[in-house]
Amino acid sequence: xxxxxxxxxxxxxxxxxxxxxxxxxxxxxxxxxxxxxxxxxxxxxxxxxxxxxxxxxxxxxxxxxxxxxxxxxxxxxxxxxxxxxxxxxxxxxxxxxxxxxxxxxxxxxxxxxxxxxxxxxxxxxxxxxxxxxxxxxxxxxxxxxxxxxxxxxxxxxxxxxxxxxxxxxx
Amino acid sequence: xxxxxxxxxxxxxxxxxxxxxxxxxxxxxxxxxxxxxxxxxxxxxxxxxxxxxxxxxxxxxxxxxxxxxxxxxxxxxxxxxxxxxxxxxxxxxxxxxxxxxxxxxxx
Numbered sequence: 307x308x309x310x311x312x313x314x315x316x317x318x319x320x321x322x323x324x325x326x327x328x329x330x331x332x333x334x335x336x337x338x339x340x341x342x343x344x345x346x347x348x349x350x351x352x353x354x355x356x357x358x359x360x361x362x363x364x365x366x367x368x369x370x371x372x373x374x375x376x377x378x379x380x381x382x383x384x385x386x387x388x389x390x391x392x393x394x395x396x397x398x399x400x401x402x403x404x405x406x407x408x409x410x411x412x413x414x415x416x417x418x419x420x421x422x423x424x425x426x427x428x429x430x431x432x433x434x435x436x437x438x439x440x441x442x443x444x445x446x447x448x449x450x451x452x453x454x455x456x457x458x459x460x461x462x463x464x465x466x467x468x469x470x471x472x473x474x475x476x
Numbered sequence: 477x478x479x480x481x482x483x484x485x486x487x488x489x490x491x492x493x494x495x496x497x498x499x500x501x502x503x504x505x506x507x508x509x510x511x512x513x514x515x516x517x518x519x520x521x522x523x524x525x526x527x528x529x530x531x532x533x534x535x536x537x538x539x540x541x542x543x544x545x546x547x548x549x550x551x552x553x554x555x556x557x558x559x560x561x562x563x564x565x566x567x568x569x570x571x572x573x574x575x576x577x578x579x580x581x582x583x
Contacts, residue, residue, distance in 0.1 A: 313524050318488035318537075329561040339478050339519035348510055378545035379569045403544040404490060405537075412496035416538075421493065421506045430507060444544070446563055472509060473479065476489050476538065 344469075346432075351469040354435035356459070357417045358443025359408070359476045360401035362386040369400035369442055383450035385441040385459055390434040392419060403444050404476055416476055436466045443476055481516040483509040485525045490538025495530070 316324045344351075360369045363386065370382040388397060394413040399406045414421050422434045439459050445451050463471065485492060485505060494501035505527060512523035543551075550557055559566050 313484040313522065314486055315484070317486045318529070326561060330563060333563060339480055341480050341519040344513060348513060353510065375545050377569060378549040379565045402542075403540055405540050408490050408538055414499075414502050415491045415493050415496055418493045418502055418506050421499070421503045424499075424503060425507060425510070431510065444546075446560075446565060470510070470513060472506075474492055476492075 346469060348431055348470070349429055350432045352433050352435050352467050353422060353431050353470045353472065354463055354466070354468045355417060355419070355422065355438040356471060356473050357438075357440045357476065358401075358474070359399050359404055359416060359440060360442040361388060361397050361399055361409075361417060361440035363388060363392065364396055364398055368398065371400055371402055374402055374444075379446055381442045381444045381446070383442070383445065383448070383455055385439055385451075385455040387437040387439055387462065388417075388419070389437055390419060390423065392438075401442055401444065401476065416474060418474075432469075435463065435468045437462060439463075478520040480519055481513060482520070482522045483512040483525055484522055485509075485527055487527070487529050488537055491533075491536060494527075495533050495536065501527075 316327070319327065360382070362368060366386055369384065369386070374381050382400075394409050397409060397413070399409045408416060413419065417438070417440070419434070419438065422431070425431045426433050439462075441451060441455060487494070487505075493505050505525065508523075508525050508527075512525075515523055546560065550560065556566055558564075
């Protein structure tokens with residue numbers, strides 16, 4: 307069952323953020339949208355998640371928050387891999403525009419690792435990928451993210467046999 | 477700008493899968509999102525997921541405990557607000573950017 311009415315993309319955004327997003331959207335020029343047909347049914351596919359919340363394992367190198375504090379026009383363009391078995395207590399959230407308590411509240415509201423594993427057990431998907439990924443979503447200058455981090459994530463996902471990627475913005 | 481397939485949901489950012497501890501709701505959203513893969517037949521296609529954010533959770537938000545650095549900066553330098561709206565980073569700030577190429581990018 308699908309909803310038929312218009313999607314309100316700004317329903318939960320404050321006025322300032324709405325204006326910002328509208329301005330940035332207007333800057334975009336139309337371009338060809340990439341398309342890859344599904345290579346196999348969902349129940350045989352390997353699924354990875356990508357989150358823009360700047361999540362990193364507690365044991366991993368933190369995202370550079372001080373760099374953004376020193377220059378608010380910059381944000382860390384790197385990424386982190388998060389294994390499929392990670393729990394809330396294993397990760398930290400470094401995005402300075404998001405409350406870090408989201409992790410302890412319930413990681414699955416924005417990075418549903420456990421829900422994905424449950425869908426694997428139920429046979430809805432083939433399996434949860436060995437690794438999932440996160441980067442810092444506030445990126446005014448995305449060139450390094452696009453030219454270096456994204457290809458590196460793609461390469462790792464190809465090595466892990468990933469067929470489907472779910473991007474979850476924050 | 478678009479992604480190949482879009483599963484749209486009118487939930488607040490930080491809670492796109494659902495409310496904290498609502499396993500059934502989160503699972504339903506994730507399952508519907510994945511089902512949209514086969515429902516969308518063309519690049520840029522959109523499926524509007526059939527979920528309503530409950531009134532009882534209307535105060536839930538992901539706002540940070542402190543103002544983000546760019547907000548603090550713009551309060552002190554309001555003449556740079558148009559720069560942010562147009563993603564046109566002021567020259568003075570561009571020179572201050574960390575050496576990104578030297579940055580450890582590894583996941």
